[in-house]
Amino acid sequence: MKKYYGWKPSLAVLIAASAVLSGCMGDPGGGAGKVEEAETPSAVNEPVTVKLATSQGIFNEAEFKQYIVDPVAKKYPNINVEYINTSEKGSSLNEIIAAGNIPDIVVGYGSTIKSLIELQLFYNMEPLIKQNKFDVNRIIPEMIDYIRVNGGSNDLGGLPVYNNAFGLFYNKTLFDKFAVPYPKDGMTWEEIGDLGKKMTRNYDGVQYRGLFPDNVNRMVNQITLYQLDKDNKATITTDPWKKAFDLWESIYNYPGNSDAPYNTMNFGENQKAFVEGRLAMITGYSSTVNALKSAPDMNWDVVTYPQHKDNMGFSTNVDTPNMSITAQSKNKQAAFLVIETALSDEVQLQLARNGKMSVLSSEKVKEEFGKAIPEFAGKTYxxxxxxxxxxxxxxxxxxxxxxxxxxxxDAYESVLKKEKDINTALRDADEQINAIVQAKIRQE
Structure with missing residues (x-):
């Protein structure tokens, strides 16, 4: 999935953006404190265009029309929503800002919120939320927490639009072929790893692999294992990190399962192997559901994401695209109505039924996940x-x-490729992270 993780604007972009923004900011803080006076939760009675910038990976044009444009037009005929595709060449977030084309809404993952702060576009939406009497409690609380964490304060710089839900997908035909019991809901990484070893074998000249667990950061985030301590010193050589790498070694890196070309953590190649019937299990997410549309004859199912035995009850980290209003938007109320519409029960149910999991706490909506996908009609997953x-x-x-x-x-891949042992890989990673952090601190 397309993310903005780690994007850092160049000095030239920041200078250009600063010049653009200084002309439209009357308040150094983005005017968030004046919202209650400037904005009212009134209907939009005059035609207005709301510019929404997002990547093709979050909403392609067809999805944008289905989940944003059409529902907004039905509810608010005076609001037109314009799509800015940041995946197009020359239209990335930093490029459109530098060119003075400031969107009203930016949709991106957690680090996009950090980019909005760096570019002085960050806007605290809470006054608008209160004025419009929008019930944030309808949303899964961890997703709101995720936005606050990435904003670095208690201000709410966005609202989530859909949820990339995670699970363990498995090929029932392969499990039947080798007479191995299916995975079950509630299993731990160790239990799934044992199943993977039972499924890994060469049969009739075909190498079948047991498990692809995705990259080690997925599990690291599941147990909230920190890269840095409170003094911003790397923690990669500590025992918890060694245990994390040891776990991944035990469940993935063994003969027949991680041999070349699978001695990397390339998700796309492993997902392809799963869909083609050569991999028994994969920890995937919403994109895997979509990939399986192209395999109508495959007999598969999904169970809960493998859990860490020391932190049961948790999947991996929140992975939601978030809708943020920019501080410089002149159409904040209309922009909020667009966001509110995307978070309506009707649109969220439609998203869930079509394979983009809702961000609502509603169990009814959750139970509808994937039920309108035509390729899955008549099947029970x-x-x-x-x-x-x-x-x-x-x-x-x-x-x-x-x-x-x-x-x-890279550290774990160096272990996979047998270039380094775990201790050496972690020590080198610790040094590299310290160097990266110190360079960032010097730039402040």
Whole structure:
């Protein structure tokens, strides 16, 4: 899935953006404190265009029309919503801001909120939420917490639009072929790893692999294992990190399962192997549901995401695109009505039924997950299992990002490729993360 993780604007972009923003900001704080005077929860009676910027990976144009444009037009005929595709060349968030094309709404993942802060676009939506009497309690609480954490304060700089739910997918045909019991809801990583070893074998000249658990950061986030301590020093050489790598070694890195070309943590290649029937289990998410549409003859199902035995009840981290109003928007009330519409029961139910999990706490909506996907008609899948565990909310340092995450991924891949032992890989990763953090601190 497309994310903005770790994006850092160049100095030139920041200078250009600062020049653009200084002309439209009367208040250094973005005017958030004046919202109650400037904005009222009145109907939008005059035609207005709300510019919404997001990536193709979050909403393609067809989805944008289905879940945003059409519902808004039905409810608020005077509001037109314009789609800015930040995946297009020359239209990334930093490029459109530098060009002076400031959107009213930006939709992106957690680090996008950090980028909005850096570009002085961050806006606290709570006054508008209160004025419009929007009930935030309808939303899964961890998803609201996730937005506050990424904003670095108690201000609420966005609302989630849908949830990338996670689960363990398995090929029932392969389990039947090898007479191994199916995975069940509520299993731990160790239990799933044992199943994977039973399923890994060469049969009739075909190498079948047992398990792809995705990258180690998924489990690290599940148990909220920190990269940095309170003094922003790397913690990668500590025992909890060694245990995390040891666990991944035991459930993934063994002959027949992690041989080349699978001695990397490439999700796309492993998902392809699963859909093609050569991999018995994969920890996937909403995109895996969509990938399985192309395999109508495959006999598969899904159970709850594997749990860490020391932190039962939790899936991996919150993974939601969030809708944020920009501080410079001149159409904040109309923008909020767009967001409110996307979070209506009707739209959220439609999202869930079509395979984009709702962010609402409603059990009724959760139970409808995937039920309108035409390719799954007449079949009974345990898709609601993907919503039964709580998502975790790692409290990450502002110095952590895709750059430090990549250090962890590279460290584990060096172990997979037998280039380093675990202790060496962790020690090198610790040094690299400290260097990255110190460089960021010097730039402040």
């Amino acid at each position: 345990n898709l609601s299992s993907m919503t039964r565990l709580k998502p975790s909310v790692p409290r990450i340092s502002k110095y952590q990002g895709s750059d430090t995450n990549k250090v962890i991924l």
